[in-house]
Amino acid sequence: MGRLVAAGVMVFLALLSAMAQAQSSERALMSEAVERSMLQETVHLDGVIEAVQQSTVSAQTSGIVRSLPFDVDDSVAAGDLIVQLEDSEQRSRLRQAEAGLEEAEAALADAGQRFERIEAVHERGLVSRQEFDQARNNLAAARARVERARASVSEAQEQLSYTRVLAPYGGILTERHVEVGESVNPGQPLLSGLSLEQLRVVVDL
Template sequence: MKNTVLALALSAALAACSAPPPSAPGMDLKAIAAVTPQAASSDAGSRWDGVIEAAQQADLTAQTAGRVASVAVDVNDRVAAGQVLLRLTGVEQRAGAEAARAQAAAARAQAVEAEATYRRFAGLAQQQYVSEQQLDQALAARNAAQAAARAAEANVAQAMQQADYTQVRAPYAGVVAQRLVEPGESVSPGQPLLRVFNPGRFRIQVQVPQGVAAALRAAPQADITLADGRVLAASEVIVYPGADADAHSVTVRVQLPADAGALMPGQVASVRFPAGGAGAGAVWLPQSALWQRGELTGVYVLGKDRLLLRQVRVGERRGDRVEVLSGLAKGERVAADPVRAAQALAEFRAAQER
């Protein structure tokens, strides 16, 4: 039923556009140049260009305000985990830490005094030298002093952490990708300072049609061709569960092996999915062989003595080639120039009417 509706729509479009009839038997087709659809090879329709990115990359930002005192590394330097990469002046932070320690010492002394006062009142209360109210007040004062001492200790930890933020350390062993500040510059919390990445973990993300994604879920394998010509087998292929509603594509993440060698983020590579080629029955044609009217797409198929305009469904477009998903089989001959084929049909029909 669906094919009948499509055929009627195509016929109506042809009539509306004053095009020649979709089929004409008895024609001499020798003068019409033809092309033969090609089935997709293991490479066709399954190779995608992408950009290498670090799977583990960190933008190191300032976590406290200050002035850059020194930067110990530069771009391409290798760093160890925990290594100090940059220092801030930190005068205010160190002063704040000293003040917090002094306040904590005072709070501890007050807590000790309050504890002693409470114990003394507790002994006097047993001999009824002080009232229950006075004992309760001493207990409350002791508890308040102990809470103040704990709060002061927390302030010390916070102040020391702020002082520690003046030293920016590498979160893991890696390579410096970017140096964004120089000594003498003032920085504020959240400002980017350095970028580092793990040189042993790289990946590529590409967008593929939904049909290709379905094939990859069944056979998640990929080969990566690097700019220097090396071909590597992917250590992992992950097909994202959702699709882009606008582009009708699915993101596929390809993990490069750990022994991929010297790579840098931003390099271009080509990814081939053995199972992600064209779908069953799909063939490829030059885009110039397509006949299009609005949303309808067709080709002129050359038979023994017949020229037939047939509707097809197309998929990807790659350069001057287009993927034909249905409506055409491998081995059928198609007019290379649909305009010339339409003219030939019109001339043949006019000759028959004389």
């Protein structure tokens, strides 16, 4: 009987010891500090480097290509002459427009002087109202002809400027669409190029 009691006491003490260890371990787990960390992942992708600014210059007037100062892979600066078209026709139109403007301005001067004379005598009642109105209408028409002549000169100057094609920005020529001696029309591509100042990488995800 005494042995059974002793054995029971030993079992009881063992259970108490196990429970104490479990509680101690639980308290240790509960007091453990948790730290946050970042998960880093590296992804390798294939991409293509391309220029942000790339364009094709087209003709804005008709003519024959007289010279191409630069070739493919040449570097150009902004404002460089890259295509020169034959400009004899455009220069002829400009001369005609300028001559027309001179005639219109001379006619305006005559109409102005005539109107001033008629206006002066009309105030004294020496000319009819109809003659006065006619002189005033002639002056207005002469002014309108001068405005049209000036517009023609501006248009002719613009067409002449189109025979000189300038680089819109600095960069490298990548493609030539015409050859010297070739006839071109408005809208026809002349040269293509790109700028190396701004580049980007294009990837497929």
